[in-house]
Amino acid sequence: MTAQETDTGDDMARRTTVVVFDCFGTIVTEHRPMPGPEEFTRAVAEVLALDRRSAGEVVQEVFTTVYTALVDKSVLQPATRDVLATALRDRGVVRPADDLDRALWRALGCEDDDRYELCEPAADAMRRTAEAGHTVRLLSNCYLPGTLMRRLLTELKVPEVYDRALFTADGGPKKPDPRAFELITSGSFGRRIMVGDSDDNDIAPARRLGWDVVPVDPGRPNFSGLDALLRP
Structure with missing residues (x-):
């Protein structure tokens, strides 16, 4: 054997x-490169029905938090959806998870055919x-x-x-x-x-x-x- x-x-x-x-x-x-803050802000404002100033603040917080974690190789990456929800909640805004996903889908260029x-x-x-x-x-x-x-x-x-x-x-x-x-x-x-x-x-x-x-x-x-x- x-x-x-x-x-x-x-x-x-x-x-x-x-x-x-x-x-x-x-x-x-x-x-094409990942959408920048301007595209992200426009998508968040439209999907979540926010004014541009509030949307811009939210996007800045999300980008800063996630990007900082990505640059530091040793830290854990936070969940994007949670970061977005927290940034909204800090401004007195609450949206369903489905709306957050629609905003992220559009903001990150997934609706673009090309x-x-x-x-x-x-x-x-x-x-x-x-x-x-x-x-x-x-x-x-x-x-x-x-x-x-x-x-x-x-x-x-x-x-x-x-x-x-x-x-x-x-x-x-x-x-x-x-x-x-x-x-x-x-x-x-x-x-x-x-x-x-x-x-x-x-x-x-x-x-x-x-x-x-x-x-x-x-x-x-x-x-x-x-x-x-x-x-x-």
């Missing part, structure tokens, strides 16, 4: 591979990875809450081959914090691979953790490096 024939289920699990894909710049192509597009080579790489029997997961530093991120990915027709996603706008650790990488790869995996476009947030931190890495150039997306890593 060979060693392979005597493997237990746990032994097999330890040999499996999890491949973590970044979202923006890897799976999702951004044709802002975001699926990167087809990345989609093909995700499908091939899953079809080969590997686990696919997503890890994204983002401003959109998880429910809205999933909606965006669905509308862009991102293949639904991933079994778990960590969207930092829901609150918690974000890249390059090792805790984010550990959370998204929880499980008995023998190998971990990070696929992403940012050296600082994706590639370097994953490499420090001992993962294999696949750098992606958004201008010329090529996933042959991933195919090579996964080749039997």
